[in-house]
């Protein structure tokens with residue numbers, strides 16, 4: 307008797323963020339919604355349990371009499387309690403501002419100064435004595451010094467109201483608050499649901515911190531599909547054996563994360579990747595997946611579904627593209643597709659004209675209902691990012707100027723090829739460091755590469771490469787790697803400096819930390 311397909315999760319058209327994520331509580335109340343790894347075992351919170359805890363938190367929030375739009379800072383990693391609090395905030399129209407517990411005090415103070423939250427709730431630790439500071443847990447919120455009562459004029463939460471604000475470290479180092487409305491997030495979630503990656507009963511391992519919107523993609527992908535999100539404890543992520551144990555114990559069917567989460571497992575315990583019988587999908591985003599590592603993962607897990615997810619926090623994500631299995635040997639750039647269902651990515655040249663020809667680089671502009679409302683308290687930065695539709699400025703429609711460069715492949719799919727603001731002139735020639743990084747990564751002895759731009763002795767811009775060799779290639783010299791670049795690129799693109807290092811530093815979101823590499827160069831100068 308064929309198994310009757312589980313009834314679909316029914317999503318209404320104009321839902322709030324919390325209503326979208328809890329829809330499965332109506333159709334699958336006893337299915338797992340959050341699967342946590344605790345002391346070597348899984349701890350399951352069902353959709354019914356998650357809804358009940360969220361309702362308890364919502365009742366706790368009502369005590370403070372906050373006005374719709376007032377912010378609640380949540381200092382926590384992803385957990386069942388934190389997801390319930392996030393849902394409670396959304397149900398009351400209180401934008402949540404997620405901050406990692408390991409955020410340096412100064413940065414947290416900056417975010418607090420900018421966001422001016424009415425409440426700052428931590429999952430752990432002693433509540434500070436400051437007004438509005440407190441703790442949450444077990445459905446309870448305790449704030450020793452509650453904020454003063456507000457005069458309230460709002461009557462109802464609307465889809466254009468803010469669901470959350472994510473603070474990213476802007477290129478100038480000053481955090482930029484990306485303001486995302488209920489409408490934008492739900493529009494993105496619908497576009498993602500159309501891809502059908504995850505089904506009822508699946509478990510999506512989430513490896514990003516709650517303050518990184520990749521975690522909100524994971525939560526939406528899982529709960530929106532009637533599946534469970536399985537947060538990987540941050541402290542275990544850096545130990546490959548513990549990381550894989552968490553995936554095994556929580557029976558993860560999908561693992562979402564930046565490419566670097568696989569690095570140590572691929573290097574040190576590749577054989578163990580075959581031991582995860584439930585695993586059938588990996589979604590990665592945030593930066594390019596080094597192709598040698600990607601091919602290694604495919605060899606270890608034939609048939610696994612690999613999804614390259616491209617996008618920026620300003621629209622959560624923009625596109626999903628399936629990686630061919632196996633990835634042909636001559637592929638140098640992964641496709642990022644052309645935008646998920648409901649979006650369209652426009653490619654423009656430096657003059658603002660559409661680029662149609664294959665292989666010609668342009669800048670991507672994103673047309674989407676999932677675009678941010680703007681940057682918190684920064685109208686100028688907002689106007690620079692949300693620009694008039696270049697094809698029809700009279701319409702008033704705004705597109706996100708991504709700052710990302712791409713070209714179209716033979717299949718019509720876009721290929722990411724770097725950032726506009728990382729382009730550099732070397733001896734009068736425009737160079738995209740990511741291209742040099744890709745070339746180095748294609749060397750058989752290289753398992754990771756990063757290229758930064760520093761100032762050479764003559765004051766000119768100079769390309770500096772940091773390379774991690776595969777275990778059996780210790781005798782590869784820097785000169786071999788430079789020669790390898792010169793065989794495929796003009797001399798001005800070959801890195802002036804090649805450093806062989808044991809590993810590349812990653813930032814708090816798991817992306818290669820180019821700033822730290824540059825700092826290392828400057829300190830060694």
Ligand SMILES: Nc1ncnc2c1ncn2[C@@H]1O[C@H](COS(=O)(=O)NC(=O)C[C@H](N)c2ccccc2)[C@@H](O)[C@H]1O
Nearest residue numbers: 519520523591592593594615616617618619622623722
């Ligand atoms: N698949 C890629 N290949 C290559 N470069 C990439 C890629 N995905 C981003 N990027 C780069 O990362 C930038 C965005 O950085 S970010 O604003 O910190 N946001 C993120 O990285 C995460 C992003 N919000 C997200 C969250 C959840 C799913 C997908 C994407 C993009 O503009 C690209 O430059």
